[in-house]
Amino acid sequence: xxxxxxxxxxxxxxxxxxxxxxxxxxxxxxxxxxxxxxxxxxxxxxxxxxxxxxxxxxxxxxxxxxxxxxxxxxxxxxxxxxxxxxxxxxxxxxxxxxxxxxxxxxxxxxxxxxxxxxxxxxxxxxxxxxxxxxxxxxxxxxxxxxxxxxxxxxxxxxxxxxx
Amino acid sequence: xxxxxxxxxxxxxxxxxxxxxxxxxxxxxxxxxxxxxxxxxxxxxxxxxxxxxxxxxxxxxxxxxxxxxxxxxxxxxxxxxxxxxxxxxxxxxxxxxxxxxxxxxxxxxxxxxxxxxxxxxxxxxxxxxxxxxxxxxxxxxxxxxxxxxxxxxxxxxxxxxxx
Numbered sequence: 001x002x003x004x005x006x007x008x009x010x011x012x013x014x015x016x017x018x019x020x021x022x023x024x025x026x027x028x029x030x031x032x033x034x035x036x037x038x039x040x041x042x043x044x045x046x047x048x049x050x051x052x053x054x055x056x057x058x059x060x061x062x063x064x065x066x067x068x069x070x071x072x073x074x075x076x077x078x079x080x081x082x083x084x085x086x087x088x089x090x091x092x093x094x095x096x097x098x099x100x101x102x103x104x105x106x107x108x109x110x111x112x113x114x115x116x117x118x119x120x121x122x123x124x125x126x127x128x129x130x131x132x133x134x135x136x137x138x139x140x141x142x143x144x145x146x147x148x149x150x151x152x153x154x155x156x157x158x159x160x161x162x163x
Numbered sequence: 164x165x166x167x168x169x170x171x172x173x174x175x176x177x178x179x180x181x182x183x184x185x186x187x188x189x190x191x192x193x194x195x196x197x198x199x200x201x202x203x204x205x206x207x208x209x210x211x212x213x214x215x216x217x218x219x220x221x222x223x224x225x226x227x228x229x230x231x232x233x234x235x236x237x238x239x240x241x242x243x244x245x246x247x248x249x250x251x252x253x254x255x256x257x258x259x260x261x262x263x264x265x266x267x268x269x270x271x272x273x274x275x276x277x278x279x280x281x282x283x284x285x286x287x288x289x290x291x292x293x294x295x296x297x298x299x300x301x302x303x304x305x306x307x308x309x310x311x312x313x314x315x316x317x318x319x320x321x322x323x324x325x326x
Contacts, residue, residue, distance in 0.1 A: 093289065
């Protein structure tokens with residue numbers, strides 16, 4: 001199933017049409033996915049970077065709730081279906097060449113979006129200005145505590161992080 | 164060249180170490196790339212989604228200026244090298260499973276980050292709540308005018324947008 005075969009999306013005919021037109025004609029990668037950047041509508045903080053297949057993008061547009069495609073589990077994923085932390089989409093944008101989307105969301109419940117228990121998946125900062133050649137240590141936590149206990153919420157479900 | 168062979172990055176040994184440790188151990192995809200989400204440090208707006216190879220990530224950390232790997236041109240790319248619109252990195256973060264980075268930047272010059280001439284690559288919003296089955300039209304511009312003329316800045320260089 002290619003994006004072009006879906007009745008919901010337009011065809012990609014010219015660069016000008018893709019970049020400056022008003023028809024949604026997304027480009028999915030070789031795995032049928034498009035990256036989705038999700039920020040908190042209120043704070044502007046980056047919550048997560050996910051991926052959508054054509055179905056997830058259509059469901060997000062139709063329902064106004066973020067749907068992704070889980071690469072680790074290889075399934076359509078209604079964010080918050082297990083944890084209750086649904087992401088209500090306040091605004092959905094597409095980029096210049098239509099191969100990425102941006103969701104500005106409000107998160108239900110505790111407001112967390114990260115399976116480790118933090119608000120954002122991006123809870124560690126990398127020190128800058130380090131000389132090249134050493135292993136970079138000293139990642140700094142930007143959140144002081146978890147908002148939930150992953151074991152309580154997810155039980156024995158496999159961890160999505162792959163080595 | 165794999166990331167694991169680079170002296171700058173740590174090895175990925177356990178899920179706990181990757182998710183909760185303080186050593187930078189990024190995971191590059193099958194093309195040797197890691198996605199990089201770049202937001203405006205002041206407004207929180209998403210400017211672009213780029214990709215870095217190991218060298219681009221190391222140079223970003225070393226210099227504090229955003230470097231990417233251009234997938235369309237297949238070259239290391241010091242953002243702003245052609246246009247003068249360098250991105251100064253105020254903060255660099257890594258996500259839970261260390262397969263994505265987040266750059267909070269201040270952009271030089273006009274402040275634009277998009278090759279089409281807009282501030283953000285995400286200058287069109289997708290209307291929500293549309294019934295499935297129709298081609299989605301009505302993308303709405305969120306920026307009213309371009310900040311520069313791409314022809315003047317890039318001349319006859321090939322457009323990075325691919326159909």
